[in-house]
Amino acid sequence: MTTRILVRPGCYHDSARLMQVSRELSALPGIQEAVAMMGTETNRRLLAEAGFLGTDVDAATPIDMIVGLRGGPDTAVTAATAALDRLLSGSATSAGGPAAPERPGTVSEALVARPAANLVSVAVPGPYAAFVAHRALDAARSVFLFSDNVPLADEVALKRRAAALGLLVMGPDCGTAILAGVGLGFANRVERGPVGIVGASGTGIQELCSLLDRSGVGVSHAIGTGSRDLSAGVGGLMTEAGLGLLANDPATRALLLVAKHPDAGVAERLHGLLATLGKPVAVRYLGEGRRGEVDGVLYAGSLDEAAEAAASRVASTPAARGDLAFAAREAVAPVGAGGSRLVGLFGGGSLAAEARCVLEARGIATRVPEEKLAANAPLPPGNLVVDTGDDAYTVGRPHPMVDQTVRCELIRAAGSDPSVGVLLLDLVLGDGAHPDPAPEIVEAVAAARAARGSRPLSVVASVCGTRRDPQGTARQEETLRRAGVEVEPSAARAAATAADLVLSVRQEVAR
Amino acid sequence: MRIEDRGSLQSPATATPRLPLTCRDLDPVPGPISRATLVLDLSSVGVPARTRALLSGEGGAPDSVESRVFRWAHARIGSLVEKLLSGELRVAAYRPDAAGLTGLGPGLTPTGDDVLVGLSAMARRLAGGGLVEIRAAVALSTVLAGLPAEETTPAAHLLLREASEGRFPAVLATVVELIGNPHADAESLRTAGARLAETGAHSGADLLAGALALVQGVVDARESS
Numbered sequence: 113m114t115t116r117i118l119v120r121p122g123c124y125h126d127s128a129r130l131m132q133v134s135r136e137l138s139a140l141p142g143i144q145e146a147v148a149m150m151g152t153e154t155n156r157r158l159l160a161e162a163g164f165l166g167t168d169v170d171a172a173t174p175i176d177m178i179v180g181l182r183g184g185p186d187t188a189v190t191a192a193t194a195a196l197d198r199l200l201s202g203s204a205t206s207a208g209g210p211a212a213p214e215r216p217g218t219v220s221e222a223l224v225a226r227p228a229a230n231l232v233s234v235a236v237p238g239p240y241a242a243f244v245a246h247r248a249l250d251a252a253r254s255v256f257l258f259s260d261n262v263p264l265a266d267e268v269a270l271k272r273r274a275a276a277l278g279l280l281v282m283g284p285d286c287g288t289a290i291l292a293g294v295g296l297g298f299a300n301r302v303e304r305g306p307v308g309i310v311g312a313s314g315t316g317i318q319e320l321c322s323l324l325d326r327s328g329v330g331v332s333h334a335i336g337t338g339s340r341d342l343s344a345g346v347g348g349l350m351t352e353a354g355l356g357l358l359a360n361d362p363a364t365r366a367l368l369l370v371a372k373h374p375d376a377g378v379a380e381r382l383h384g385l386l387a388t389l390g391k392p393v394a395v396r397y398l399g400e401g402r403r404g405e406v407d408g409v410l411y412a413g414s415l416d417e418a419a420e421a422a423a424s425r426v427a428s429t430p431a432a433r434g435d436l437a438f439a440a441r442e443a444v445a446p447v448g449a450g451g452s453r454l455v456g457l458f459g460g461g462s463l464a465a466e467a468r469c470v471l472e473a474r475g476i477a478t479r480v481p482e483e484k485l486a487a488n489a490p491l492p493p494g495n496l497v498v499d500t501g502d503d504a505y506t507v508g509r510p511h512p513m514v515d516q517t518v519r520c521e522l523i524r525a526a527g528s529d530p531s532v533g534v535l536l537l538d539l540v541l542g543d544g545a546h547p548d549p550a551p552e553i554v555e556a557v558a559a560a561r562a563a564r565g566s567r568p569l570s571v572v573a574s575v576c577g578t579r580r581d582p583q584g585t586a587r588q589e590e591t592l593r594r595a596g597v598e599v600e601p602s603a604a605r606a607a608a609t610a611a612d613l614v615l616s617v618r619q620e621v622a623r
Numbered sequence: 624m625r626i627e628d629r630g631s632l633q634s635p636a637t638a639t640p641r642l643p644l645t646c647r648d649l650d651p652v653p654g655p656i657s658r659a660t661l662v663l664d665l666s667s668v669g670v671p672a673r674t675r676a677l678l679s680g681e682g683g684a685p686d687s688v689e690s691r692v693f694r695w696a697h698a699r700i701g702s703l704v705e706k707l708l709s710g711e712l713r714v715a716a717y718r719p720d721a722a723g724l725t726g727l728g729p730g731l732t733p734t735g736d737d738v739l740v741g742l743s744a745m746a747r748r749l750a751g752g753g754l755v756e757i758r759a760a761v762a763l764s765t766v767l768a769g770l771p772a773e774e775t776t777p778a779a780h781l782l783l784r785e786a787s788e789g790r791f792p793a794v795l796a797t798v799v800e801l802i803g804n805p806h807a808d809a810e811s812l813r814t815a816g817a818r819l820a821e822t823g824a825h826s827g828a829d830l831l832a833g834a835l836a837l838v839q840g841v842v843d844a845r846e847s848s
Contacts, residue, residue, distance in 0.1 A: 124776075127730035127824035134729070147688040150776050152726025152733060158695065162688045174726060174776045180688060237731065239777035261781075503645050 113144075113182065114189045117159060117166040120177040122247070123200060123217050124150060124240060133179070133199050140195060142188025143181060151176040175243060219247040233296055234283075235259055241284055242266035249273055249281070256296045257283025257338065264345050267338065271349040280353055286336040287314025290321070297336070298513060300542035301580035305330015306365040306426040308358035310351055312341045315460030315540055316370035316398060316415060318576050319602060323419035325578035326601055329426060332364040333357075342374035348382050355382075359389045366392040366422040370415065372465060373399060383409060392425040394418040398465040401473070413473075414604040415466055451567065452617045454478070454610055455526040456497035456536035457519055459512040463538045463574065463603035464499040470607035471495070476614055487521040491529050495614070497536075498522070513545045520556035527560020527569050533617050534570045535560075536610040538603055539592075541577030541585055548583055550591035557595060570613050572598045574606035644792035644822070646785040649747060649800060656752025656803035661838050664802045667809040668816040670835065673825055677738065677832035678839065692728040696735055699723045700742065700833065704840035707746055707763065710756035717766040725783070726775035734829045736779035740786040741833020743767055744799045747789065752803055754841050764789070794819045795830045802838060 125133070130148045137146030149155045151172030159169070164180035172178050177200075181192050200217045216222035219232055232248035234241055238261030245255045249270070257270075262284035274281040282289050282296075288311070289296040293304050298314060300321045307324055309331060311317035317334050324331060335354035342348050351369065358364045367389065374382070374397055386393045387407040394410040395418065402413025412418035454476065458464035468478050478495040484504040485491065500512045500519045512519045526532055535557070539549050546552075553573070561569050573592055577585035589599045600606040676682025680697030683689030699720040706716055721739060728734030743763050750760035768787035772780045785791070791799070797815045801807040819827045 124731065127732070127826060130729055130731070131824045145684070145687050147729070149688075149729050150726075150731065150733065152775050154723065154726040154735065154774065155728070155733070158691055158727065159688060162686070162691055164688075174773065237778055239781055243777075 113184045114186050115164050116181045116189050116193065117164040117169050118179045118193060118196065119151065119168045119172045120200060122175060123177045124175055126237065136199060137181065137192050137196060140192050142185060143183040143192050145182040146192065147180045149178055150174050151178045219244060219251060223251055230254065231256060238262045242270055245270050245281060249277060249279060254280040255282065256289055257281060257286055258297055260285035264340065267340060268346055271346060275349050275353055281350060282336045283338040286338045288317045289336040290331060290334040292333065295543050298542055298544040300578045302578055303330035304332065306332060307368060307422045308332045308361060308364035309334040309368045310337065310354040310358065312337045312339055312351065312371035313398060313462040316462040318540060318542060319415045319463060320368055320370060320419050322576045322578055323416055323602055324423055327423040329423045332361060342371045342378050344375040344377060348378045351382060352385060355385060355389060359391060366425045368418055368422050369395045371397055372462060394421040398462050399469055414470065416602045416604045451531045451533035452614060452621060453532045454495040454534045454536060454614050455532050457522050457526065458499050458538050459501055459519060460538050460540050461499040461501050464497050466603045467536060467607035468497045470604045471611050474608065474611035476611050485522055487525040491526055513540050516546060516549060516552050520552055523556040524559045527557060528563035530564060530567055534572065534610050534613045536606060537571065537573040539573055539575045539588060541581040541583045541588060543582065550588040554591055554595040557597060572600065572606045572610045574600045574603045644794065646790040647793050647796055648790055649796055652748065652751030653804060653806060656749060656754055658842060660803050660805055661842055664812060665838055665842060667812045669813060671820045671828045673828040674832040674835065677829065678836055692734055695727060696724060696738055700738055700836045703742060704836050707755055707759050707837060708840050708844050710759050712758045712762055714762045714765045717763050721766045721770060725770045730825060731776055732779040732782055732826055733775060736775055736783055737826050737829035738833035739767060740782055740791060741795060741830040742837055743786045744791040744795055745834040745837040748799045749837060749841065792830065794822050794827065799834055
């Protein structure tokens with residue numbers, strides 16, 4: 113009988129993977145026991161007591177993986193050791209089946225596999241993310257950091273270090289980036305073009321991409337910064353870095369900046385930078401009203417206005433202006449006595465913020481319910497705008513842009529409520545998002561309408577997508593329209609339409 | 624740095640990354656908790672095999688590392704439960720057992736840490752219901768706050784810190800709030816228990832073990848008295 117204990121420094125996987133490694137190694141011929149654990153002191157003592165001894169183990173730390181193997185003959189244990197390395201590098205298979213897709217376990221493995229890569233994409237659990245991102249910076253690579261729940265202090269340290277090295281740390285909690293035409297995270301398929309985007313909001317970037325695409329304008333690069341970049345703690349480090357890169361990028365002729373709730377001091381400092389970039393800039397701070405042009409920087413009142421401003425600055429012929437100044441719209445069909453409340457159920461958090469802002473500008477007060485909405489509980493009062501991508505709705509399940517189960521349940525529940533007259537929705541398309549979202553939404557809307565009997569329900573949806581997105585933007589829109597859903601090209605436009613509908617019901621009720 | 628066109632950039636896997644468990648405060652206790660309700664609740668919760676092994680100290684192949692995890696954890700859980708129920712107020716009295724649990728066992732949040740979090744949640748709940756001395760529950764929280772970061776994984780350390788401040792994984796909090804609650808029905812408890820048990824590779828079963836160990840302790844103590 114041979115026992116062997118192995119240490120794989122800086123190598124950690126989620127619990128399910130650790131369990132799978134233990135199971136697959138245990139199933140190998142001659143292996144009596146195989147156990148993979150993190151190298152905490154307690155685990156090291158436990159393994160020593162169980163007879164797994166080795167000098168390497170003494171130096172192991174809680175972020176190293178330790179693996180104990182027991183079996184015989186010696187060759188079986190050696191074979192298991194080799195199998196472990198294959199398993200951890202992601203190329204292993206349990207029963208000699210086809211190789212699994214490449215999924216490097218560490219930054220060094222990734223860089224061995226792709227030495228020419230100049231960026232490392234990191235999506236590990238939050239507490240480990242800073243460690244991994246630093247390894248990428250060690251190797252002089254920029255980082256796309258999808259992970260969230262990363263402590264603020266770690267974010268600041270990473271970004272300071274990146275800034276000093278002339279690298280980017282996009283994130284944490286960075287959902288979207290498009291660099292040189294390559295989408296990272298949730299990204300729409302855009303043409304390459306003259307507009308550069310820096311954004312602390314994933315769906316904000318996506319909406320800008322979609323709006324630019326609809327005007328026939330492409331994107332040079334879209335640099336995500338992570339949602340906290342413009343907080344006082346982080347101080348806009350990566351926003352500044354991103355703007356600097358785009359200012360020096362000859363392919364970028366106009367710039368867009370999108371963020372939620374910037375810190376006032378940070379926004380003021382950034383203004384100084386924006387005003388001196390030497391290229392046209394439009395800014396959309398979500399949730400804030402229009403400030404117009406200040407020192408040549410346009411502070412737009414909606415993502416639509418910002419995108420339109422950028423498009424018009426780069427277009428050879430001026431783009432056709434939409435009605436985004438919210439001038440008189442065509443009269444919308446009255447909804448009848450269907451109820452006068454509005455409920456917005458969003459997948460994109462930034463789009464929810466944008467919609468609220470437009471609704472409120474049009475005199476429709478909305479609120480975000482304090483308690484999580486539940487399909488089997490009565491709706492709280494008032495006009496509601498809900499981000500179903502909020503943590504409260506995503507515990508143990510994927511984001512609503514990927515899995516619409518919860519949102520569809522809420523559409524059925526809210527739509528069935530006779531006091532609700534208008535539902536406001538968004539559909540976010542692109543790589544990473546649900547492969548075909550419209551049919552599920554349509555089904556939920558139909559179920560809600562059926563439950564209401566003769567009382568009509570108006571549904572307005574925005575579709576954030578480009579001509580090249582894999583879901584087929586035109587097909588998604590057509591599916592919605594055929595089901596009697598009013599489709600708009602942006603969350604702001606959809607909110608404006610929804611506001612008109614609510615106001616028309618109110619007028620009717622008043623009459 | 625300049626942004627360069629490099630054909631070698633790859634799109635990441637489109638899978639959504641796993642989030643650590645979202646934590647929240649426990650709801651206030653509706654009133655005193657009776658032992659009779661606890662007895663009923665214990666019979667309603669489905670107890671997974673792993674949880675049972677931690678509660679009994681028996682499970683896994685003989686002499687395997689897994690069986691040792693169950694034995695080590697069981698001994699320390701038993702000792703902590705005993706101290707909580709005897710109204711032990713000294714923080715130092717809880718420290719050796721808690722230190723023996725932190726970092727123990729498989730997983731990105733090791734079993735021992737999950738057990739401590741489950742135990743601490745239940746201690747707070749039963750303290751609110753009058754079955755555990757409040758200062759004893761506070762002493763256990765204080766110990767969790769003081770466990771050294773280097774003795775467990777970063778994820779587990781964060782979880783312990785949350786627990787020491789009274790915030791627990793939402794899937795656990797729901798179960799803990801339903802236990803001993805006379806207004807809750809057995810079906811809700813069964814569903815919430817099953818949902819907790821399914822969480823993670825074994826974190827849910829381990830959290831449940833911590834919570835149920837204390838409930839079992841209360842029930843047993845009253846029976847013997």
